Amino acid sequence: MSVSDPTAPPHRSGKGAQLREHLISLIESGLQPHDRMPAERELAEAFGVTRLTARRVLDRLRQEGRVYRSRGAGTFVSEPRIAKTVELTSFSDDMRARGLRPGSLHMTVRLMAAGAEVGAALQLSPRDKVVQIYRVRTADDAPMCIEHSYLPDALVPGLADAPLEGSLYEALASRYGLDVEKAEQSIHATVLDTGAAVALGVPEFSPAFQVRRIGFDARGRRVEYAQSIYRADRYSYDMVIYRRTEG
Amino acid sequence: MSVSDPTAPPHRSGKGAQLREHLISLIESGLQPHDRMPAERELAEAFGVTRLTARRVLDRLRQEGRVYRSRGAGTFVSEPRIAKTVELTSFSDDMRARGLRPGSLHMTVRLMAAGAEVGAALQLSPRDKVVQIYRVRTADDAPMCIEHSYLPDALVPGLADAPLEGSLYEALASRYGLDVEKAEQSIHATVLDTGAAVALGVPEFSPAFQVRRIGFDARGRRVEYAQSIYRADRYSYDMVIYRRTEG
DNA sequence: CAGTGGTCTAGACCACGAG
DNA sequence: TCGTGGTCTAGACCACTGT
Numbered sequence: 192m193s194v195s196d197p198t199a200p201p202h203r204s205g206k207g208a209q210l211r212e213h214l215i216s217l218i219e220s221g222l223q224p225h226d227r228m229p230a231e232r233e234l235a236e237a238f239g240v241t242r243l244t245a246r247r248v249l250d251r252l253r254q255e256g257r258v259y260r261s262r263g264a265g266t267f268v269s270e271p272r273i274a275k276t277v278e279l280t281s282f283s284d285d286m287r288a289r290g291l292r293p294g295s296l297h298m299t300v301r302l303m304a305a306g307a308e309v310g311a312a313l314q315l316s317p318r319d320k321v322v323q324i325y326r327v328r329t330a331d332d333a334p335m336c337i338e339h340s341y342l343p344d345a346l347v348p349g350l351a352d353a354p355l356e357g358s359l360y361e362a363l364a365s366r367y368g369l370d371v372e373k374a375e376q377s378i379h380a381t382v383l384d385t386g387a388a389v390a391l392g393v394p395e396f397s398p399a400f401q402v403r404r405i406g407f408d409a410r411g412r413r414v415e416y417a418q419s420i421y422r423a424d425r426y427s428y429d430m431v432i433y434r435r436t437e438g
Numbered sequence: 439m440s441v442s443d444p445t446a447p448p449h450r451s452g453k454g455a456q457l458r459e460h461l462i463s464l465i466e467s468g469l470q471p472h473d474r475m476p477a478e479r480e481l482a483e484a485f486g487v488t489r490l491t492a493r494r495v496l497d498r499l500r501q502e503g504r505v506y507r508s509r510g511a512g513t514f515v516s517e518p519r520i521a522k523t524v525e526l527t528s529f530s531d532d533m534r535a536r537g538l539r540p541g542s543l544h545m546t547v548r549l550m551a552a553g554a555e556v557g558a559a560l561q562l563s564p565r566d567k568v569v570q571i572y573r574v575r576t577a578d579d580a581p582m583c584i585e586h587s588y589l590p591d592a593l594v595p596g597l598a599d600a601p602l603e604g605s606l607y608e609a610l611a612s613r614y615g616l617d618v619e620k621a622e623q624s625i626h627a628t629v630l631d632t633g634a635a636v637a638l639g640v641p642e643f644s645p646a647f648q649v650r651r652i653g654f655d656a657r658g659r660r661v662e663y664a665q666s667i668y669r670a671d672r673y674s675y676d677m678v679i680y681r682r683t684e685g
Numbered sequence: 686c687a688g689t690g691g692t693c694t695a696g697a698c699c700a701c702g703a704g
Numbered sequence: 705t706c707g708t709g710g711t712c713t714a715g716a717c718c719a720c721t722g723t
Binding site: 244261 | 710711712713714715720721722
């Protein structure tokens with residue numbers, strides 16, 4: 192069948208992925224918002240797949256907010272997305288999605304004991320070793336947020352010795368085979384204390400987001416605890432959310 | 439086949455829904471976190487459904503964060519959720535999920551011209567009529583947020599005359615058949631001005647969330663524009679997010 | 686009424702994980 | 705090697721929408 196490419200991740204090949212690419216280009220260049228998409232049976236015949244395959248692709252596009260579906264009527268192009276779907280992204284990807292160039296300042300990496308707060312978040316003993324990464328993250332070279340990340344040293348041996356560049360998540364994947372698949376995140380509104388205000392280059396007591404995040408891999412292991420402070424004047428949290436489909 | 443019940447909404451009946459109920463009770467009472475769930479083929483045979491049906495149910499449980507899946511290994515129970523999945527909820531449901539009793543103070547309802555900001559958000563002419571609903575929302579009788587909601591008068595005729603109690607979304611569904619299925623939401627960190635601080639009963643310049651939301655129905659019509667200010671000392675935004683499954 | 690999406694059946698082959 | 709999830713085929717009946 193010559194369908195498989197052992198180096199490709201799941202989803203990348205397969206008929207569904209090809210149909211998906213076609214539909215996305217259709218949405219982005221051929222159709223207007225609220226235009227009707229081809230019906231499931233139509234797509235199935237035109238692309239030589241079964242209706243189920245066409246359906247899965249359309250369902251995913253709906254989940255992403257690109258189309259909406261109405262039983263008995265059809266599938267329709269959504270209005271252009273002004274906000275991103277809620278998903279887990281690295282700071283780098285997040286900034287690029289906003290049209291900004293990500294960077295880092297003042298990075299320090301060190302090995303330390305987890306202590307109470309980090310230990311509780313990562314479910315380690317307070318005496319267990321963690322790698323702490325401190326960075327001032329920049330967007331178009333201006334400070335955007337202060338980030339403290341903590342990773343269990345047992346999962347990332349030697350990380351403290353090899354300086355990392357760019358995305359931490361990419362480094363975790365390539366060096367340790369660790370993929371952060373899920374995160375629990377809590378966002379608070381706060382104001383900046385003196386130290387944070389200086390680091391971000393804004394006045395003291397400016398409004399800010401405080402984000403605490405625990406990252407999990409596919410097996411449910413706690414891989415990362417991150418605490419970030421974002422400048423509110425440059426950052427807003429935009430999302431598309433859906434009502435639960437059922438009780 | 440006697441499967442259908444004309445009064446039941448989609449999903450409520452059907453073999454998938456029954457299997458789902460069984461699996462949820464399994465997760466909540468029979469299994470521990472990281473225990474393996476029955477395999478797809480096993481469930482299919484035990485419940486007299488095809489593997490595809492069992493698979494859809496498990497996939498949905500994964501999407502909700504209740505299980506995680508690993509190719510070649512199996513499907514496993516997730517750790518208890520300490521944060522809610524991101525989904526569109528009414529203020530009332532949100533508060534109840536946090537174990538608080540929702541209420542309202544100082545509600546006023548009036549008919550007004552949309553004007554520039556509301557008109558742009560709802561894609562109406564600035565001279566079109568909208569219903570404005572102002573409420574101070576309470577949790578356990580203490581102020582939690584200030585909310586201004588705007589709805590196109592053409593979609594909710596007479597809403598301004600009949601006082602509403604409880605959830606706005608429930609009233610929209612029961613009186614007008616309007617279901618808000620999707621929302622675009624933008625959250626900013628800010629500090630309270632004098633008027634908002636007085637209404638919420640906290641000091642001036644206290645940190646706060648400002649939330650702007652546009653609600654859409656299943657056909658993509660703009661049904662609601664809401665602007666809310668939440669006290670940061672009582673409110674945090676908690677969520678579970680997932681990494682995109684593919685490029 | 687015809688056409689649409691929602692659900693389901695009964696199989697199949699593949700890639701991956703663990704023993 | 706064997707069981708798992710991931711993908712796919714070729715049909716079917718139902719509920720709902722719009723004409």
